[in-house]
Amino acid sequence: MKAAELITKKIRELNDDMVDAARNVSLDVDDDTLLADLARWAARRCGEDEEEVLREVKAWAETWGDNDSLFATLRCILELGDECNKERDNPPPPWKFREFLGFRGMEERNEWYKKRVHITIHRGTGQIGGSVTEINMGETNILVDFGSSLPGSQAAISDDELIKKIFHRRYHPIDAVFFTHYHGDHTGLIDKIPKEIPIYMDETMLEILRVLHRHTGNTAMQDLLANRDGRIHDLKSGQTIVLKDMSITPFFVDHSAYHANMFLFEGAGHTILHSGDFRSTGYTGRSVEIVPQLIREKIYQVDVLICEGTMMTRSVKEEHLLTERKLQEEVSAYMQDHRQLFVVCSSTNFDSLSSICQAARANQLSIYANDYMVDMLKTFRKIAGKYKKVYRLPFVHTIGELKKRHPKEGVVLLGSLLNKKIEDAYTLYERYGSYMSEFNPCLLYSMWRGYLNPDHAAYNEGLATFVKRFGGQVNYAHSTGHADKKTLAKFIEEIAPRKYIVPLHTENPAGFKELKIEDRYKDMVILPKDGWTIEVK
Incomplete structure (x- = not known):
């Protein structure tokens, strides 16, 4: 038949x-x-x-x-x-x-439904960024992150298809969306979430996103983030939120986005830890050691660890990746002999910007930035400066002051420049050159080098063109925002998951099986594809 x-x-x-x-x-x-x-x-x-x-x-x-x-x-x-x-x-x-x-x-169906524990990584099993994970426990269905794909990513599902699949289905609607941090590959589709669905993020993330979209002109994002209808709910590290039959606890963790979170989910007799993006090399790097301790105090054991693996295809040594403290030391030493310095660094990578600004202060160099970056740094200083001395940033002048003064030395913060076209790169270089006397600039490049590699899918021709304008006067100094293999291995063994390890936010999920971890943890590593659903028993 x-x-x-x-x-x-x-x-x-x-x-x-x-x-x-x-x-x-x-x-x-x-x-x-x-x-x-x-x-x-x-x-x-x-x-x-x-x-x-x-x-x-x-x-x-x-x-x-x-x-x-x-x-x-x-x-x-x-x-x-x-x-x-x-x-x-x-x-x-x-x-x-x-x-x-x-x-x-x-x-029989209702009894099964109360006990079900399902994990679906809608996007992120084979790419960095664009992260969307669905977790179902009993009668509760939540999403962790709702991000847009990074440049060069080969997403298995488009944004439109993803939105339709998750929010336009007839059954098991989403009860809430939780965000780990404010990077666009985790929040880029936030304005596509239906208005009746609650959103959870911490107040730092909300404030940073408000400043960001105040300058992008995205009115849909501005209206959402204004939170007039109260649909955005605040998260506090260590404080548990209960949604129906699921409990969710955020834990502060170090990342290149300040105040990122991991999430612990409890329900239907199981526990799931979603790592989000994390590292141990920033100014709050000890958090990666503290979180396992806090979890052990709260519960006996984690069943499933959903863990980011960005660094599975990257080398700390080859890319000269530094801790933030080492970055500050190297940049400070470099500024002693290079007094006219332009900086390419993400406008929301506050740890690295703090390292660079503190190095400029130590060398008595004035700092300049556009209105957007000045606004961002003021906001960050207000939020984080009360907690750590390194975040009490020196005064940052506007580009208007740079044009007025025409100094022969100083540090100019440019942001990431990832949105610049090729022709803009030439214009930008010449324009800033006219703002400074005795123009003989050097460049500090503090971002991932993949953007400059023409053989990489994420190659950015505009940014690469701008960097080339400086010839040999470029210093590459960067601190990754993600856990290296050694940190991942240590974290896995300290969390000690009981059932499964699910790689996420990585181009090499199979690399988890090559980590220096006990064989029992290697056997727990499973390699689903985007859209597959894992049943936890």
């Missing part, structure tokens, strides 16, 4: 009672995914090609009049088809969510 015939035969045999039951126990997938799952089930059962069966199924579905009745019925077919999974020679691995669910009645 052909696969397509099997499908049509089954659907004609189903009665109204089964259709009604299917509506109550529907699988948590959108309609397109449902058709694909149906085709996969029938193809495997009949030993036929999945793609050919899918084409036939789609053509057949277009002839069906009542789509709501159709898809409810299709879900019932998949539930009946659960038997085919049991007969397979190579069943899915135990961590893979069973795609075909069947229940004998609503009571």
Whole structure:
């Protein structure tokens, strides 16, 4: 019997009672995914090609009049088809969510629903950035981050497809979205979240995003961040939030975005730790040692660790990556002999900007920046200056002051320049040259070097052109925002997960199996693809 015939035969045999039951126990997938799952089930059962069966199924579905009745019925077919999974020679691995669910009645379904623990990484299993993770515990469904993809990323799913898949489905709506930090690859789609869904972030992140979008002119973001309707809720490190049958606890952690958070999720008898982005090389680097201690005090053990792995494809030694304190030392020494210095550094990398500003203060060099960066640094000084001396930044002058003074020495903060076109690079260099007397500048490049590599997908021609204008007068000094392999290994062993380790935010997830960790942890590493759902048992 052909696969397509099997499908049509089954659907004609189903009665109204089964259709009604299917509506109550529907699988948590959108309609397109449902058709694909149906085709996969029938193809495997009949030993036929999945793609050919899918084409036939789609053509057949277009002839069906009542789509709501159709898809409810299709879900019932998949539930009946659960038997085919049991007969397979190579069943899915135990961590893979069973795609075909069947229940004998609503009571059985409700009991399962209260105990379910599912993790779906919608985007991020094979790329850095664009992060979106869904965690389901019992009756609660939340997202961690809702970011846009970084330049050069080969996303498995587009932003529009992602939004439709998550927010336009009929079943299991999202209860809330939690954000680890303010970088665009984690927050870039925040204004696409439906208005009825609550958002959780700490007040530092909210304030930084307000300043950022005050200068971007994005009115949708400005309206959202104004929080007039109160849908944005504050997070406090170490304070637990309860949503329905899930508990969420944020923990402050060091990152190149100030005041980033990890999240501990508890529910349905399980615990999941989502690391977000973190490191140990910043001015608050000890947090990576403190978090495991705090978690052990709160609970006995973590079941699943969802862990970032940005540095799996990068080398600390080859890229000359420094701690923030070492960065400040090197830059300070460099400024002694290079008194006219331009700086390329992200406008929100406050640790590195603090290192550079403190080095300028030590060398009695005035600092200049555009209005946006001045606004950012003032905000950061107000937020963080009361906690650490290094964050009590010296006064930063505007570019207007630079034009007025025409100094022969000083430090000019330029931001990342990632949005500059090639022609802008030449214009920018000449324009700032006219603002300074005896123009003989050097450049401090304090960002990832991949942007300057023409062989890398993230190559930025405008930025690379600007850097080339300085010839040999470029000093590369950067502190990564992410945990290196040694830090990752130590963190994993201190967290000591009990069941699974799920790589995220990485181009080399398999690299987790090569870390210097105990074999039992290597065996816990699982490698799902974007969109796969992991069932935690």
